[in-house]
Every structure is written in C-alpha cells, then in structure tokens.
Amino acid sequence: MEAAPDGPDLDLAQVRAFVEAAAAAEPHFGRAARRLGLTQQALSKRVARLETALGVRLFTRTGRGVTLTAEGHRFLAPARRALAAGRAAVDAARASAHRPLRIDTWGHLYEPMRTLATVVDAAATRPGWLAPEPGAARDFAAVAEALRRGEADAGFGRRPVPAPGEAEELTHRPVRLEPVDVVLGDAHPLATASALRPTDLRDSVLRYPADAGRLDFLTRFADHFGVARRASGPNLGLVPLLVHLAATPTHFTLLPADLPLPAVPGVRVVPLVDPTPLYVWSLVWPKERAPEGLPELLSVCAELAEKHRWLEYEPSRDWLPS
Structure with missing residues (x-):
C-alpha cells in the first residue's frame, strides 16, 4: 500500500503567481498578473487555490489592498527556491552542449566588460566546453531579478551591500x-x-x-x-x-x-x-542554483587573477569597504 504524502503537492504555476504577487510591492495584483500574461482575476484564483492547498492565508486582503501574512513571509524564500529548482530541472532536461553561460553585467559607467571580455577570451582557449555570453542590465537590482527568474546564469559587477533577504539567495566571488x-x-x-x-x-x-x-x-x-x-x-x-x-x-x-x-x-x-x-568586481550567482560550468569559469578567473595580479590586497597599503 502506498504511503500517504506528508503534505500537498505544490503546483509551481500557483507558486509562481504567489511569488510574483509578493514581489510586485503594490496594493493589488495587476502588475504581477501582467508579468505572467494573466488577468488579475486569474492570478487571484491561483493564489487562492494555493492557500487552500496549504491550509493557510498567504495574504491579508482589505479594502485598501493586500499584504503578506506572517505565513506568507515564511513561505516566500522557500517558494523562490522551489521555482529555482523547477527551472534547474527544466534546464537539465533541455541541456545542450552548445548552450552558452549567460552572464549579465551592471555598472556600465565603469565598463565591466573590460574585465569580463578578458575572462570570455580566456575561457574560449580552454580545452572542453565553456562559452560565457555577456548580457547587459540596468543595475544590480535588475541582474538580481534576472538571476531569481532564471533569465541569467550569473552576474558580473560590483556587488553592493546586500539588502535584507538578498544574502540568503545570492552568493558571490571577487574576480578583480x-x-x-x-x-x-x-x-x-x-x-x-x-x-x-x-x-x-x-x-x-x-x-x-x-x-x-x-x-x-x-x-x-x-x-x-x-x-x-x-x-x-x-x-x-x-x-x-x-x-x-x-x-x-x-x-x-x-x-x-x-x-x-x-x-x-x-x-x-x-x-x-x-x-x-x-573597487571590487565580482561574479554573482544564485546560491541554490549554481550554473553549470561555474567551477570552470571560476578556475579561468583565478588563473587570470594570478597572471594579472587582479586580487592583490595589502591592508597596510590598500583600502576596501568592509
């Protein structure tokens, strides 16, 4: 006889609707619905079905809008990880030897591509397969959102002081x-x-x-x-x-x-x-979904750092923000 499950099976479409609604930071679900290509009513129904499956209220609804409940706040980070795991499963099923490693950049006034282009060129000389593909975004917040949504594999630029909750989702390694x-x-x-x-x-x-x-x-x-x-x-x-x-x-x-x-x-x-x-240039990626090829990419960065003395730091001579 098959054992009863410990809890409800999550519908990732419902989970995505909840995460988008929570991230929209607005009194109603309109913007989140547009991002998902849904009507506001359809998104509300998905969230309601998720609440029914979980047996808890994720949002408090009032005449002035909606806010996360305590249960909603606790559910948000694991929900994002569940979506990331789902994207990773899809990526694994669709994996191709020719898929590039998408790296979004920010901080364009300081030209991050000066360093990233050197990394990309060095990776191209490696035996085996490693194909970083630089992309661009407006700022770090846009890159962080692209990483959360699985639209980028990694980011490159100066990592600002993490906002509350960001440190749990993203990790980074200084490159230069x-x-x-x-x-x-x-x-x-x-x-x-x-x-x-x-x-x-x-x-x-x-x-x-x-x-x-x-x-x-x-x-x-x-x-x-x-x-x-x-x-x-x-x-x-x-x-x-x-x-x-x-x-x-x-x-x-x-x-x-x-x-x-x-x-x-x-x-x-x-x-x-x-x-x-x-000035610290870093690679950034999702802690729960490290991109395929990351160890090889970090190895390339380490070789370049040794060759060009990119990571030299002497506390008596140099200053880094704490």
Whole structure:
C-alpha cells in the first residue's frame, strides 16, 4: 500500500503567481498578473487555490489592498527556491552542449566588460566546453531579478551591500580588485599633485557620476575618509561628467585606474595612495542554483587573477569597504 504524502503537492504555476504577487510591492495584483500574461482575476484564483492547498492565508486582503501574512513571509524564500529548482530541472532536461553561460553585467559607467571580455577570451582557449555570453542590465537590482527568474546564469559587477533577504539567495566571488584614481579639473586646488591621499579630499565635493543610491562604493569611501560634501546627478556618460569636472574646480570623482577616459580638455587624473582604494568586481550567482560550468569559469578567473595580479590586497597599503 502506498504511503500517504506528508503534505500537498505544490503546483509551481500557483507558486509562481504567489511569488510574483509578493514581489510586485503594490496594493493589488495587476502588475504581477501582467508579468505572467494573466488577468488579475486569474492570478487571484491561483493564489487562492494555493492557500487552500496549504491550509493557510498567504495574504491579508482589505479594502485598501493586500499584504503578506506572517505565513506568507515564511513561505516566500522557500517558494523562490522551489521555482529555482523547477527551472534547474527544466534546464537539465533541455541541456545542450552548445548552450552558452549567460552572464549579465551592471555598472556600465565603469565598463565591466573590460574585465569580463578578458575572462570570455580566456575561457574560449580552454580545452572542453565553456562559452560565457555577456548580457547587459540596468543595475544590480535588475541582474538580481534576472538571476531569481532564471533569465541569467550569473552576474558580473560590483556587488553592493546586500539588502535584507538578498544574502540568503545570492552568493558571490571577487574576480578583480581594481585601484581607483581621483579625477578632477585643472583648476582644482589639488590638480598639480603627483599623488593624493584620500584624506586630502575632505574639503572638496564628491561628484557622483549617477544616482547616489546606485554607487555605494563612493558613499562608503566618503563616509570612511570624511568627505562630507557630495553632489549627484543623472548618468549622462563619461564625457558630460568630465566636462562638469573641468568646469567645477571644487568637485572630484573616483574612477577605475584602468578605465580608458575620453579626451576632454581641462581634466586631470591623479593616483590615490596611503591607502589606495580598491573597487571590487565580482561574479554573482544564485546560491541554490549554481550554473553549470561555474567551477570552470571560476578556475579561468583565478588563473587570470594570478597572471594579472587582479586580487592583490595589502591592508597596510590598500583600502576596501568592509
């Protein structure tokens, strides 16, 4: 006689409806329904059937909208893992020797492809099969969502300080620690220096190249070294940023030392020393669904790091955000 199951079998379509509704962060299910190609009524029915199968309420429904219950909060992380496992099962069944490893990038002002292109080229020379395929996304949040949905295998860029819950879903490995230089206009009082200490910049204004919320490295630098005055603006690209610095003698910014800069008159690049700040480029992937080929990719990265001294760090000489 077959033993009775310990609990209900999960319908992944219902689980996906719940996860999308929980992630939408809105009072109704409209946006989540559109993402799934459903009507709002159809999505609500899927969630209701899931609640019936589980025997608990996942959402509290009021006249002003819906919010997760305590049971819903507890169910969310395992539900995401269940969807990831389902995607992994589909990928395994459809596996092909010619499937590329999709790696999304972010932080485009700092050009992550400078490093990732080197990794891709090195992987192409390996015996056997490893084919990373770079993609692009707007920011880290977009990459994290693509990883959760199985639309990307890994991400590459600077991993910001994890928001609550992110540390449970994603893991990462540093690939490169890149020194940063200070960039300022010729009229800046410090422009003639051959090198600067980070503390020399305390009386200057840190110019963010984009929205400050997307550049936690610069915020952590300014907090650590006492740069109190800061200014931000839209990300219009490197040329407008450099033109602004050339015209504003109190402002400076930080850019990776190996980043090729466009030729803009009136701009100076000065190394930072005592200590030298390091910008961390990392590979990021889902903790519960490591992509096939990841060990080989990490091996390529390790070989490049040794060859190019990408991971050199001396605490008495360098600075990394904690």
